[in-house]
Amino acid sequence: MPVESEIIQTYFDRTAKDYDAIYSDEITKIKRLFNRLVHREVYQCFAFAFEQLDSFKGKRMLDVGCGSGRYAMEAAKRGAAHVFGVDLSRGMLEIAERVTKENGVADRCKFVQGDFLQYNVQGIYDYAFALGMLDYTENPTAILRRIFRLTTDRAIFSFPGESRGRAFMEKLKIFRGTCPIHTYSEESIRDLMGVAGFEIIELVKKGRLFLVAARPFVRFKGVYR
Template sequence: MRQEPSAATFFNGFADTFDTIYDEKRNAFMRWVDCTFRSDMFIRYTLTFDALDNIRGQSIVDIGCGSGPYITEALKRGASLVTGIDPAPNMLTLGRLRVRNSGFADERCILVEDKFPGAPVTPHDHAIVMGVMDYVEDAASFLTALKPVVRRSAVISFPSKHWFRTPFRRVRYRLRRCPVYFYTESDIERLCKAAGFRSVEVRKIPGAGMDYHVCVKP
């Protein structure tokens, strides 16, 4: 459990900067960096809502919700309830603001300051786990705890391994005291099946070091 407190600490301090990646609030150079090196963040957003399809009237849990971009989109698409879980309080403050600024009533959205596994979570129709497995030391326990929370499907991103980008990112995050973890397609298949998911669809976002976007069903 070493990594979650440090991931939480890192993201708590990084919350404002992270939030500017969405909504194109950054300067021209950083927008170029985001487009070039972080394009998978935007692609996985589109793939997630394509995979979830019609969520009107359904409940969603967004684990590692950050500043809440998936929460507001799920509310826009008519989700009956969205639960966001994140251990970084500054991320949740931004998430709460985003929900209010988008004009949604607080009663359709619950934000929980905690890590997963750990936070008590009731079953939801769908789970969103985007940009989180990067920071999870024990992916097997995380996915095993996720299975009973999911009634219909879960969409999960996993960072891929790349000969150049992976060691570079590892060092960058070590300096930030936030360890990162990487996966192969066979790791993902094995971990999801071992956790009890019946259907596992793995899709690699094209490009060096880009994420895997995975849709699992119980």
């Protein structure tokens, strides 16, 4: 496993419970209010993802960097026939398996531990999510191109934007030996999406996050897919 992947895996194995608590209802009202204020962009990202997609009924969904499975669970609850999630962190996937089982959708969700660029993903998917994972990759072009090859309809992405405060925090994280984050400008996002073969349907900025809805396109008789 590449060194960067090992760092990411270790970081999220250690922080999985804290990360998932942002989505959990099993916390105090005060903590829930705190999360809504401090992690507002997380909730905005979740809302954006599901607003951008049509009915999930009978759809196949790919969740790249699926984390604790909250998006996968919601897609299955909305009628997705099959959700496939891949993540580096075993700790995250243990939570994903638990929450999908508790919500009665485990039979339509499959989670595997691995590097998305190395794992042999089977089949083709209608929808794809890559949310909160492009922050941590040194090779976003390869990630986007692979999602392009695996997706027929829509894909939703998040990219952390550049800021002075974020640059300082990343230096601090590197100093502490935790998990560095890669940031993007709107121009770099548009370039990456084009190179990978995606047509941007919508690009918005919510706080520090750029949120993107896109579709893969093919030049065949002038028709987009």
